[in-house]
Amino acid sequence: MTSSIQQTTWTGRWVAERAGVALTGSERLPELVGLALRSGNPRRAHLLVSSVLGKHVPQRPAVVHGAGLELGRRVKELLGDEAAGRAVVLGYAETATGLGHSVADGLDAPYLHSTRRAVPGIPPLGGFEEEHSHATGHLLLPADPELLAGGGPLVLVDDELSTGRTVLNTIRELHGRHPRDHYVLVALVDLRPAEDRRRLAAAAAELGARLDVVATASGGVDLPEDIVARAERLIAAVPPTAPPPAVDPAPLVRVELDWPAGLPDGGRHGFTARDRERLDAVLPSLAEQLATALDGAQAQSGAAERVLVLGFEELMYAPLRLAEALGQRLGGDRVRYSTTTRSPVLAVDDPGYAIRTRLAFPAHDDPQDGAPRERYVYNVAPGADGARRFDAVVLVVDDVADTPALYRGEYALLRQLRQVTGRVVLAVLPSHQPAAPSGPLLSSPSGPLSSSPSGPLPSPLYGPAFSSYRPEDVxxxxxxxxxxxLEAPTEEREEAVQNGGAHYAESLPVEYRPSxxxxxxxxxxxxxxxxxxxxxxxxxxxxxxxxxxxxxxxxxxxxxxxxxxxxxxxxxxxxxxxxxxxxxxxxxxxxxxxxxxxxxxxxxxxxxxxxxxxxxxxxxxxxxxxxxxxxxxxxxxxxxxxxxxxxxxxxxxxxxxxxxxxxxxxxxxxxxxxxxxxxxxxxxxxxxxxxxxxxxxxxxxxxxxxxxxxxxxxxxxxxxxxxxxxxxxTDPDRAPDWAGWAAVERISAEYGIDDVNLVKPGVGETTRVLLRRVPWRVLARRGAGADLDHVRLLAAQRGVPVEEVDGLPYSCVGLVHPRYSRGATGAGGLAVRGRES
The missing domain is CATH 3.40.50 (Rossmann fold)
Structure with missing residues (x-):
């Protein structure tokens, strides 16, 4: 493996010399790992950076896949054919999803990896914590809940064994559900101290199970007692990276790969021997599509002598196999492979440091309130010399991650990649969506559902049979x-809703017939x-x-x-x-x-x-x-x-x-x-x-x-x-600031309304209050003109007072009458629920 990796300078020297960190044990360790300093993780100051994992360091795809295949073959020799035929492989997100899958290839076993992405409709089989990590929660989401239920050996794969606590947490979680008598731990490097080795062995004995360890190299990491303080001083002393010079963005070509229907894009929900056969059969044609897409932009940017296939966090295996196939299609030694990551690491542009350059970008698969979390890609941007590392980058994501945040914004990943390479190809895979299991679903952020939607899909309705719109309209x-x-009098519905007797969506108001x-x-x-x-x-x-x-x-x-x-x-x-x-x-x-x-x-x-x-x-x-x-x-x-x-x-x-x-x-x-x-x-x-x-x-x-x-x-x-x-x-004020919500809270306090759901701001919502709720009063901005003519007319028809007020950010606000509150004389304890549309 040394000759295939072709390392000339150990990429751990910078940290070793300055922070006093040393690797001991196998002579192969410097060949397999370099060193870097973590940023933003107080639990661990240093990071072992694998040169064969394909995560932080671009590497030949054959080397990355081959490292896992070699470990898988060694596990097969250890188990023997009969036990190997009953084995299941479990990899860890995000770093080892591709390595675990490659081990499963070498063992020819079914595969599952943990995930940090919750998937609607798929209840977790279990979960566990990764105690030292910056992102700890792991979920197990097999499409087949029986995947881990067999009694055969369970092979657990991580890129490194540093303490063994993560695998111990996993074994205890799974053994309580499905006991078995044999576990195999697999890693590229095993660096556990003697105390942790004894702890894991004792835990296995307590469970009555055999536990074996297979690693490419083993040894230890010697750390000074003040490693955290040393790392902090070193990080503070590194000057900030100068922004790259502005250049015209590289051409962007999007390719929709002909990914076979039903073929999983990885092991998040399980990957079987049949899936492996299907993928192997289609890889040449997928590589041809990527090669064609690369050729499509060549006239604008020149030949791509160095190509990087860049995977995305947990999506490591499919991009790895695509990179391997593309390398065979292009010929020569032109293709490298790596992936984006959640791990924040200091970049130092020195040959003796493992992370030379860094691009930070907002997460594009993680919609949430506020600013999205930051993600990273390492050793892709040019260094201090300004020379491009790659002539082209092929970014492979799944459709869950193909969101506007991937394109939009100054620091969006695609925008930054287009600044550091000659052309960019975006390849999008369908994220595997297994059928949801039968039975009740767990509560989701959108509320509990009565049961899982897994049957045949119904057909849409069209006008004029349903609605007066043209069929092509909607x-x-x-x-x-x-x-x-379904209709009930407005007062009756309001009382039932406010007193918790019914949800607003369970009935309909009587349709208003306008005068x-x-x-x-x-x-x-x-x-x-x-x-x-x-x-x-x-x-x-x-x-x-x-x-x-x-x-x-x-x-x-x-x-x-x-x-x-x-x-x-x-x-x-x-x-x-x-x-x-x-x-x-x-x-x-x-x-x-x-x-x-x-x-x-x-x-x-x-x-x-x-x-x-x-x-x-x-x-x-x-x-x-x-x-x-x-x-x-x-x-x-x-x-x-x-x-x-x-x-x-x-x-x-x-x-x-x-x-x-x-x-x-x-x-x-x-x-x-x-x-x-x-x-x-x-x-x-x-x-x-x-x-x-x-x-x-x-x-x-x-x-x-x-x-x-x-x-x-x-x-x-x-x-x-x-x-x-x-x-x-280009509007700098385009981002939401939720000023309306603040105004509603202020109005609620001023009028003694304990439930903001009874405050309906804006001319549209006020109109709805007057048409199909029990209105209490209308607040109108002083001086509002013809936009409120219909509001005043409806209010007069229903005997609702209209108060003109100053300082109202809306044209008007409608207040729902609070008199139906259970056990209240004013507006306390209200519980109005429902979408009024």
Whole structure:
């Protein structure tokens, strides 16, 4: 292995000399590992950097795969053919997922690796902690819960054994569920002190199990007692890395690999011998696709003599095998392989230090509130000499990680890679989504579901059979409940909801039938605001096209978002000739988004292409609900709205609180479709959420009139919409600051309302309060004009006072009456739940 690695200078010398760290034992250790200093981990100051793992140090893919194959063959010799045939291999995330898979290849055994990514619908079989790590939690998510239930040997693979505590935690967790009599620990290097070796042996004896260790090299690490203090001083003394000079970004080519349907992209949910055969058979054709993509940009950037295939965190094995196949396809010694990582490490541009350069970028598979966590790629950027390390980089990610954060922002990974190489190819694999097991699901961030959605997918509904919209306008991912009586008087529903007797989504309000006076007010408002709405629609559509590309799939939040989704779709057809799919899906506050609808979207489109659309934001409750519901699914939670007065989203047409006339009415401006319904007994585990089609209200339907009036203004505002999208792209205040939520909390305190869910900010939400809740009062910003004419009319019809106030960030705010609170005389103890759409 020494000649194949071709190390000339030991990459641990810098740390060894300055921090007093020494490796002892096998002469092969310096060949296998270098040294670096960790940043941001108080538990460990030093890091062993493997030269054959393919994580931090780019290496020949044949060397990386070969290191694991060699260990697997040694385990097979140790076990013998009969026991080896019953063995299962378990690798550790994130560092050893590829190594463990390669060991399983050498052993020809089924494989599973732990993961730090929760997968909706797959309950964990177990979990354990990695005590010294910067990211400790490990989950086991086998698609087949019986994968680890057999009595054969369990082979546990990590890149290094430093104390053995992680494997001991694993063995204890699994032995309590499925006892077995033989465990094998496998690592590239075994550096456990004698005390830890004795502790692990004693634990195995206590369990009555045999425990063997197989490692490429063994020894120890001698550390001075003050290693942490020494490391801190060294880190402080290293000057900051100068930013690379600005260059024109390299060409970016995206390739959709013809990955076989149903073939796992790794071992997160298990990988069998049959899967191994399928992958081996298809690798040459996949490598041909990558080679063609590399050739596609060659005219712009020159020949790619040095190519890096870059994997992504836990996604190590598939990129490794692709790199190996690409190297065989290109010939020569041109291809190297490594992956991105969660591990923060100091970079020092010295031949005797293992981490020469570092790129830090926001996580692109981890949607969450606030700033995303930081991730890293090492030894890819140029060093002090400015010379490129690679002529081309092939970045391989799964579709869960193919999010806007991969492209968007100054420090996005793709943007940085395009600054340090001659061309970039992005290859996206489908993240394996096994069928969910039967039985109840665990609670998820979006709330508990009655059972797992694992049956056949239902079909969408289309107009005119369901809704008055054209069939090409929208596909409703809903269940038709038109024949079910769900309406109840408003006061009765309000009392049941506030007193906890029913969820808001379990019934429907009686549809408001507007008076002639109110209908005329709607048409007057539409004529006055159509151009303003068209501009907001165009700004949103141009922004989405600019940032997400032409492969958009629109998913509007039924029902208020559906007219907006149709308008965005019509803009893209008008301005760009695009025929964009559009679906309407249900989301219910407190219960999350329709999981069966998500399954449908994921089965028919790339999750990363789906954009969720709504009309406006109030205080941001649905924005938060959507983000929670989509966490870990691969769908982008960045909601697009026409108006964002609550300052809750990035993609918006305006942040002014103005009247969108579709808020003035209910079903008669929304295709004659009701709010969505989620009620046990009506909606099964494999059903979409439900809704009704009010065909009997067709005489008052203005749905198409609203759409056509706004669309007629598209030509007049096209140039302004393009300019608006350009401004939004560079707007320093674009990020949400949730100012609306703060205003709602202030109003709640001023009016003695203990539950912010009873405060409905903005003209759209206030209209809803007046149409289908029991309103208490309306707060109107002093001097607000015609946008509130319909609010004043509705308030007068229902005998609701309208108070003009100063300092209101919204045009108006509607307050739901608190009198139904259980055991309260004022507004205390309220528990209103439900999405009003």
């Amino acid at each position: 596909a409703w991912l809903l269940k038709d409940l038109s024949g079910v009586r 002639p006076e109110y209908q005329e007010l709607f048409h007057r408002a539409l004529r006055g605001s159509a151009g303003r709405i068209a501009l907001a629609v165009g700004t949103v559509a141009e922004t989405l096209l600019r940032e997400r590309g032409p492969g958009l799939v629109l998913a509007s939040l039924a029902r208020a978002g559906t007219p907006v989704g149709i308008l965005v779709r019509r803009w893209l057809a008008f301005a760009h000739g695009l025929d964009v799919p559009h679906y309407a899906v249900s989301i219910v506050r407190g219960r999350g988004i329709d999981r069966v609808a998500l399954r449908y979207l994921a089965a028919h489109h790339r999750a990363a292409d789906v954009v969720f659309v709504d009309g406006w934001t109030g205080k941001g409750a649905i924005t938060r609900e959507l983000a929670d519901a989509l966490a870990g699914t691969g769908f982008d939670p960045d909601l697009a709205v026409l108006a964002d007065p609550g300052r809750c989203v990035r993609t918006h047409g305006t942040r002014d609180d103005f009247l969108i006339p579709s808020a003035c009415l209910n079903s008669t401006v929304s295709g004659l479709v009701s709010r969505t319904v989620l009620r046990a007994g009506l909606i099964g585990p494999d059903d979409f959420h439900g809704a009704k089609h009010y065909a009997e209200l067709a005489g008052g339907d203005v749905s198409e009139a609203f759409l056509s009036t706004v669309a007629a203004c598209f030509g007049d505002v096209r140039a302004a919409a393009v300019e608006g999208a350009e401004r939004l792209a």
